[in-house]
Amino acid sequence: MKSNKFIILLICLILLSLGSCYATSNNTDIISSDGTDDLSIQSNINTNEKSNNEYIFIDEDSTYPKIDTDKYDTTYEENDNIETSQASIQNVNEQKILYVDANTGSDENNGDESNPYKTLQKAVTSIENNSIINMKNGEYILDQQIVISKSLTINGENNQQTIINCNNNVGFNITNTKLTFDNLKFINANQNDDASYPGVIMARSNVILLINNCIFSDNIGRMGSVLFSNGKENKINITNSQFYDNIATQRAGVLHIGGKDSIGHISNCSFKNNKVNTTDVTGNKGCGGAIYLGSSNLTLKDCDFINNSAVNGSCIYTSTSSTINISNSNFVNNTANNKNTLNNASRGGAITLGSGGGIITNTTFINNTATFAGAISINSGNITNITDCTFINNYAGNHGGAIHSFGQTTIKNSIFENNSAVRRGGAVIGVGTDDMIIIENCQFINNYLNKTYLNGKFYSLGGALSGHGQSSNWTIKNNLFINNSAAFGGVMFCTNDIDFIDFVNNTYINNSAMSGGVIMFNTSDLGVHINNDVFNHNIAQLGGAISFNQSHLTVAIHDTVFTNNIAENGGAIFIPEYQHLSVENVTFTENTAKEKGGALFINNSTFLRLFKSIIYKNKANLGSAIYYNNINSTERNFVEIRSSKIYDNIGNYSIYSTTNNTVTAKYNWWGSNHGNITANNNVDATCPMVLLFTQWSKVWNNNQSMDFVINIKLCNKTSSNECGIFDSVYYLPSQNFTVITYYANETKIQTYEIYKSEVITIPAHVIKVTLKFDNEEITYQPGDPRQSYIRLTATQNPTNKSQYIIQAEVVDGRSQNIEEGKFIFKINGVSQGTASSIKDANLTLNVTNTGNYSHTYLITFVYGGTSHYTECRQNMTITIEGAKSANTKSQESTYWNDTNNTVYVTERSEC
Known part of the structure; x- marks a missing residue:
């Protein structure tokens, strides 16, 4: 019991002692431990209405201020009487407060509130570790650099009127410290000699720096006009602050945050009119108009970047092994540009990411400009994730109006509108080798390429997207593309041997190009899968929706709709070279080619299998559905259209082929039982589908x-x-x-x-x-007879090769045998008699060995029908060819070799 009472007394004494360590400035509560523990500020400042009463912690693992128990050497003796118990508390340092007033103070004073110092330099040299300096409004002109190696908090009275004028020098050189700047304005730092890097602050090693509610303007430095931090494991936390009109002469227009394992946190800040002013781009010079990140990690949120400039990364540049997380921020009117560099090769109108990649969320990019990557340049092997972002009116003078990616990139739930470039990728270009690019749930609206005429030809590739990375893979899923345009590939242009592209559930509306109103493939050995996409009212000269410009692509198009697309040739798809193309369950409706191929134009040897699809109301002068021109007949040809609906197409021939035996269009529905099968003679359009009632009941x-x-x-x-x-x-x-x-x-x-x-x-x-x-x-109508069908088979008698057994079978629509009715066999039109039982429908044909000459037998089987079944007729031709006869046969004929003759059997139905 005595022990417990003593402990309670001891705790009270400790709390009483700590009370003197807290101090209050005009608008900030400061809570600090010694030089090695975490530091936090509770800010009541409302800047840009973004952050009120926000706790900011240097150490993300800490949620409350920590008490360093090593500061307190506590001993006690336990006695029977608590009043006689003793406790001694040793080495408890009070947090001292000094005051500075540029107008009324004097460095001869003692620095208390009534007798403030005049200069900040005097206060810093006089104060103890872990103390506070409160500065009154006024301009404090530094006559020399201030060196700080103790833990301090320096508070201003008002960030517009408490001004630290660095007087054309480096303002602060800090090391081994926890330093807080709050509510201050810093101006006129200027250090550009080869020996010094920063403008306002040089942060060396073991630094924890907190900047809150401060303004930095008109400062100049070689690397970091405001901050150069390059020490190992430094921690930088900047909140509620403004940076404008600052200049770096080599890199990092405002902040240079580097050093291995260093961490930066920036929130609710504004960066405006900062720049890196150099034409030298060697060794990462000219990078980071506002922030340069080197070998460190940065979290940035709720920030605005306006009118900043550099050669590379007009706002932010991250170098090797750096990672960055950006959220809820805005990048507006920034420029990466240097007309004095070779080919003006500026990158990253807003951001340039190095090999560490990054995460960018809920951020807006508007009116940013560069030669490559109007908004974001990604030069990373690691993954970069871009989610819920908006890109509007960004411009690239060469490639990538919004994004230029040379790495693993995922873009989701984002909007790209009115972005443009000159040559490739009006919105996004991917150029990395072996990379994966995923674009999902995004909108691409009014992105375009200037139709540049270069070296005698147009050179603008991919109005929204452009893929140029060798062995790379793309997934484009659940996106909307409207009114994008380029000379080639209104939405996307693909080249340089991309391995595979997967298009899934996308919609393309009103896109345009000279070739490939939506997509142009200009690469070989590419795998393409298009599934559940919609192509509506896209326009081009060649391929209103899709154009293939090189050979040996393997393309599968499934469950997709092409409607109202327009071109000179190939209203929907234009195929000029050898491709392996599979089309299944695809609808082509009301596409128009002014010349040839209302739906598809095929201009060379191609393996095409179109199955289970609809080709309806397409229009062309020749080949209103499909036009096939096999100009290279020595190559393999296989074009099959099967099990599809082809009808009401407008023009000369629905299917037109320039060469014979190259297009098979069997087993298709042509719109009606007596529909116009409009295929020219080079197309095998036999065996059309016919609509019938088929009864199941046999009785x-x-x-x-x-x-x-x-x-x-x-x-x-x-x-x-x-x-x-x-x-x-x-x-x-x-x-x-x-x-x-x-x-x-x-x-x-x-x-x-x-x-x-x-x-x-x-x-x-x-x-x-x-x-x-x-x-x-x-x-x-009830009582109508059901349809009957005849099957004829011819078999050579194995014991007498001069005899052929002809067997007939009559079935209904369910292939059930019909056992009622009569039939007649005819040989060359001569009746062989009428059989009373259909079960005995057999005929023996005796043939004569023709020697060198052929002989043909026409076998006719007529089923007379009944009140229950319709009449039906089937013909079979048996041709015995001699040794001198031409050994030519129809592909569909049944044939076998006799001793000296070749026998062909063909059939014709008249049901």
Whole structure:
């Protein structure tokens, strides 16, 4: 019990002693420990309405002032009576306060509040460690540099009227100290000789420097007109301060923060009209119009940078191994420019990042200018993340209107508007080798390149984006691109062997170029994936949306829409060289080519597979859907259009090919059962899809309900080859069709998706059912016969090679055998008799060895139909060619070799 009472007494004595260590200036509460512990300031100053009552801590790990227990040597003796207990507290230093008044003070005074010193130099030399100097309003002209190696707080009365005039010298040289400047104005530092770096403050090693609510103007230094900090593990914390009209003659227009493991924190500050004034750009000279960061880390938030300039990084330059975190800041009207340097190679209209990378969040860049990178230049192998930022009206005289990246860069949730450059990348350019660039959830609006005419040709590449990094990879996802323009690639231009680009869920509207209204690929061996994108009303001379300008690209386009794009050739896509292109579930609607290829223009050998897509209402003079000109027939050619909808295209031929046997357009839907298959003779457009009612029930019940399925079926209507019978419902693109069911007193309209194979139950009292799909309308009435189909097979008799067995099979739409009805076999038009049972639909054909000459047999099978099934006819041609006959066959024919002859079998349906 006695011990507890004594401890309570001891604590009270300690607190009483500490009370004398606190001092209050006019507007700031200062809390300080000794020369080695953390220092904090509680500021009540409201500057630019950004920070009120904010605690600022030099050590981020500290949240409260710490008491250094080593300062206190405490001993006590425990007695029976607490009144006789003894405690001694030794070595407790009081925090001393001195006062300075430039107007009424004298250095002969003692420095107390009633008798202030006249000069700051006198106060600094007189005061003890861990003390406070309060300065009255007035101008304090330094006659020499002030050296500080003790922990001090220097407070001004008013930052507009408490002025420290450095008198054309370095103001302060500090080392091994914790130093706080608060509520002061610093002017006229000027040190530009080769022996000295800074203007106002030289911070050497083991320095903790806190600057709050201060103004620095009209200072000059070789490196850092305000601060040169290059000591190891220095800590710099600057808040609520203004820096304007300061000049550095080599680098760091205002602040030079360097030194290994040094840390800087800058918040709620303004940097205006500062600059680095030099034409020498060797050795990192000319860098950092406001801040130069060397081998250290900086956190910067809530700051404004206006009208600053340098050759590299008009506001901020970070060198090797430095990292920076910028948030909630503004960069406006800054310029990186030096007309006296070779090719005017200035970089970073606002920021230049070194190899350490950085994080930039919720920051605005407006009207910044450089030769490369109007706003941000990234020269880093590490990752740079840019999130929730806005880039408006930035300009690059060469590449990268907003961002020039030579590193790993991720840009998310940001806006790029009205940025421009002269040659490449109106908004963003990536030039790094083996780098990854990710652009996600961003908007690119009205970015452009000046259509520069250079060396006899236009040279502006990528109105918004430009990719030039060898072996680099890009991901462009969930972005909006509107009204971007360039000579080549209105949105993006790609060259220099980029490895892979992934475009996902982007929208492109009203972009324009001479070639590639949205994207131009000018590189070989590139992999491209375009998925779920929308290209709407983009314009170019070649490729209203996309243009390929070099060979050997592997491109996959899936689930994408091209609509209302316009070009001279290739309304949507222009392909002039060999490419490997896969197009699936893509819609081309109302694209226009004034000359050729309303949707696609293909101008050389290409591997193209277009599958499950829609080509609708496109327009061109020749090849209103697709134009193919194989000018190099020695190369491999493969163009296949299959399982797609091609209809209502306007112009001469929907599909046009200049050479034979190069384009296959089989198994497509042409808009109606009797649609105009407008392909020229060099295109194989056989086996079109036909819309049919196909019943599932095998037994006809006139007086009962029945089930049937509505499908798109392939029917052998125009081809001389075997097309086969199968449901194309799983191959056509997803579309809707309308079913109208007529009853005695009402009409029911239903819509179905075409590939879900809907089964509809039709009640007995239904009058009729109408199916509408595109330009086709067919009607089914109860009692109508179902469609029948014939399969013919020819087999050589293995024991008698002069005989061929012809077998017929009649099936319904579900490939179920039909067992009712009669048939007739004919050979060369001569009836072989009528069979009463369809189960016995076989014919034996005896042929004669023709020797050197060919002989042809026309086999005809006619199914007469019934009240339940339609009539159908199937032809088969068997050709026995002799040794002297030309050994030529249709690709679709069935054939085999006889002893001395070659046998070909072809079929033609008339169902």
